[in-house]
Amino acid sequence: MTVVPIDQLRPVATVGRPPRFGGVDALLADATEEVLVMSTRAAAIAGPIGAIRKADLDNVRRGVRYRVLVPDPARTAPQLAAQLGALSLAGGTVRTVPDVPTDAIVVDRRIAVMPSDRGIAAFQLPSVVTTTVELFERVWSGAAPLNPSALPESTELTLRERHLLSLLFSGSTDESAAAQLDISVRTVRRTVADIMNRLGARSRFQAGAKAAERGWLLDLAG
Incomplete structure (x- = not known):
């Protein structure tokens, strides 16, 4: 059978x-x-x-x-x-x-x-x-x-992670985002890599798109 x-x-x-x-x-x-x-x-x-x-x-x-x-x-x-x-x-x-x-x-x-x-x-x-x-x-x-x-203990993004991803998704460079958040460029890149792994994203743009789908991006207008 x-x-x-x-x-x-x-x-x-x-x-x-x-x-x-x-x-x-x-x-x-x-x-x-x-x-x-x-x-x-x-x-x-x-x-x-x-x-x-x-x-x-x-x-x-x-x-x-x-x-x-x-x-x-x-x-x-x-x-x-x-x-x-x-x-x-x-x-x-x-x-x-x-x-x-x-x-x-x-x-x-x-x-x-x-x-x-x-x-x-x-x-x-x-x-x-x-x-x-x-x-x-x-x-x-x-x-x-x-x-x-x-993998983080919590799968939700922190406020700083959301702010960073929002800056990058809106066109900021790593250097500009680091300056605005008062962190190092190395921290920016390490954090982005962690977020990409968390979301299963294959690029930064895809990470931003997936975060947007979940309502994780901040409104940076104004």
């Missing part, structure tokens, strides 16, 4: 552990080499695909390679950003893109877990798994890395 409801998968026997039936958690626990995750969720909502589980952290710590793709807004979703940061610090790799095309988990390039007309199903047909992996790799190549060490 190439596609079955996730809770009806045949048990898998692994060294040191008995065979068992189960859902996504059981599949993840049996991963030995690599797990690929695509999640359309931009918040830490519980669900079979997209949630960061204890099993994920356990896998990374025992050497399973993890690559996770999530939407850019996940960087500023406090709970999810913290979960993704924890996964990254444990050894996983997380990247973000403006839009993730679908929800999927691929375990060891042998099973793809995706939404289906049966709810959540596991696809074992090689062509389905290969197509899912190819889609993941295409999106991954253009995604922005998430740097866990740069």
Whole structure:
């Protein structure tokens, strides 16, 4: 059978552990080499695909390679950003893109877990798994890395960060913005890099646009 409801998968026997039936958690626990995750969720909502589980952290710590793709807004979703940061610090790799095309988990390039007309199903047909992996790799190549060490405790911008971004977005140079805020040019550049990471922006202009969408820019008129 190439596609079955996730809770009806045949048990898998692994060294040191008995065979068992189960859902996504059981599949993840049996991963030995690599797990690929695509999640359309931009918040830490519980669900079979997209949630960061204890099993994920356990896998990374025992050497399973993890690559996770999530939407850019996940960087500023406090709970999810913290979960993704924890996964990254444990050894996983997380990247973000403006839009993730679908929800999927691929375990060891042998099973793809995706939404289906049966709810959540596991696809074992090689062509389905290969197509899912190819889609993941295409999106991954253009995604922005998430740097866990740069994730702030709060995803909101401080007043000074908002002022700085507003100045730069309105056309001020680094030197001019530094003078107006009474900070060094080096601090300006470090702060901008942090904001870009927080927003998943690939340029300063994109960071300003994303901040504007969130209502974070100040009105500097007058």
